[in-house]
Amino acid sequence: MEDLIVTGGLGFIGSNFIHHIIDSRRDLRIINIDSKGSGSNPANVRELRGNPRYRFVKGDIADYTFTRKVLKNAHVLVNFAAQTHVDRSIANPEPFFESNARGAFNLFRAAQERKVDKMVHISTDEVYGSINSGSFDEESPLNPSSPYSATKAAADLMAQAWNITYKLPVIILRCTNNFGPRQHPEKFIPKAIIRALNGNEIPLYGGGTQVRDWIYVDDFCSAIGQAIDRGVAGQVYNISAGNEMSNRAVAARLVKQLGGPTVRLVDVEDRPGHDFRYSLNSEKAHQRLSWKPRYSIDDGLAMTVKWYRENISWWKPLATEKVLSGTPWKERW
Numbered sequence: 368m369e370d371l372i373v374t375g376g377l378g379f380i381g382s383n384f385i386h387h388i389i390d391s392r393r394d395l396r397i398i399n400i401d402s403k404g405s406g407s408n409p410a411n412v413r414e415l416r417g418n419p420r421y422r423f424v425k426g427d428i429a430d431y432t433f434t435r436k437v438l439k440n441a442h443v444l445v446n447f448a449a450q451t452h453v454d455r456s457i458a459n460p461e462p463f464f465e466s467n468a469r470g471a472f473n474l475f476r477a478a479q480e481r482k483v484d485k486m487v488h489i490s491t492d493e494v495y496g497s498i499n500s501g502s503f504d505e506e507s508p509l510n511p512s513s514p515y516s517a518t519k520a521a522a523d524l525m526a527q528a529w530n531i532t533y534k535l536p537v538i539i540l541r542c543t544n545n546f547g548p549r550q551h552p553e554k555f556i557p558k559a560i561i562r563a564l565n566g567n568e569i570p571l572y573g574g575g576t577q578v579r580d581w582i583y584v585d586d587f588c589s590a591i592g593q594a595i596d597r598g599v600a601g602q603v604y605n606i607s608a609g610n611e612m613s614n615r616a617v618a619a620r621l622v623k624q625l626g627g628p629t630v631r632l633v634d635v636e637d638r639p640g641h642d643f644r645y646s647l648n649s650e651k652a653h654q655r656l657s658w659k660p661r662y663s664i665d666d667g668l669a670m671t672v673k674w675y676r677e678n679i680s681w682w683k684p685l686a687t688e689k690v691l692s693g694t695p696w697k698e699r700w
């Protein structure tokens with residue numbers, strides 16, 4: 368049985384990926400490395416306690432001594448570890464540099480030294496910046512606008528350089544906005560669901576006109592699995608599900624799922640540097656990774672609303688007034 372190292376597996380996508388692999392790949396054993404920092408939640412993997420195919424190691428990838436040690440004998444590595452809350456990156460960018468740039472740098476160095484067979488680095492559509500019409504492909508220039516996306520872009524460039532200079536077998540996946548179970552209540556869709564379940568309005572930054580392309584998290588997890596099996600070292604693959612819509616349109620779909628007109632939408636002030644539209648062309652992933660999304664946006668939203676309704680004990684401790692604030696970038700984090 369081979370070891371698959373996952374960094375950042377206590378977070379939203381990493382934990383969904385771990386569940387996906389445990390359920391679908393009996394040939395792999397998971398080692399989950401996480402600093403237990405912001406975005407992490409041990410409850411995301413509580414079902415795996417005692418599972419012989421799962422092990423947790425607490426540690427910070429910004430610490431090179433730790434990172435080098437933990438990658439000894441690593442075969443395959445998937446890096447999710449990052450500071451991801453864009454609003455917080457505006458208020459306090461330094462931890463973003465430490466995890467997203469220095470941490471990724473340490474992983475590339477250690478993976479090269481330890482001669483891993485394959486590394487998948489998880490990146491984001493936000494590295495391309497905003498686009499008014501058309502869609503970015505993998506050759507589009509990087510043009511980040513927030514401290515979060517700038518540190519993610521720095522990691523992507525290092526990954527490419529480590530592949531060219533040191534032949535590190537690294538693959539970059541740039542994905543659009545994920546949603547689904549276990550996403551922190553600070554993010555748009557869980558915040559909207561929880562506020563509605565609490566009888567509060569759903570806040571829309573700057574009128575809710577910003578356009579995002581939404582993907583159900585399990586579809587992204589299957590794309591990562593395909594990248595491990597079929598991805599070519601040094602290549603970038605965009606991952607999107609073609610569910611492009613304004614935040615207001617997503618909120619309206621949620622209102623339907625949540626039971627209709629008693630749920631209200633409210634416009635709030637826009638956050639600084641808010642990108643207007645993200646859009647990816649993911650034809651390359653369809654062709655070369657043989658990957659296609661399975662879930663429609665409405666099926667994904669229905670499964671997500673059901674999960675938050677059924678898992679109140681999961682989100683209740685996280686859903687503080689500050690986290691559910693309509694203007695979180697004004698808070699101190």
Ligand SMILES: NC(=O)c1ccc[n+]([C@@H]2O[C@H](COP(=O)([O-])OP(=O)(O)OC[C@H]3O[C@@H](n4cnc5c(N)ncnc54)[C@H](O)[C@@H]3O)[C@@H](O)[C@H]2O)c1
Nearest residue numbers: 375377378379380402404406407427428448449466544545
């Ligand atoms: N959520 C999205 O919509 C989305 C979209 C595209 C790409 N991504 C990327 O996917 C990855 C996962 O995102 P997420 O939404 O699951 O994030 P998350 O915030 O839910 O989880 C991130 C995890 O990384 C861990 N971590 C952070 N810094 C660390 C460090 N220095 N050492 C060890 N662990 C550390 C945290 O403790 C947390 O458990 C990120 O790289 C993000 O940039 C996310």
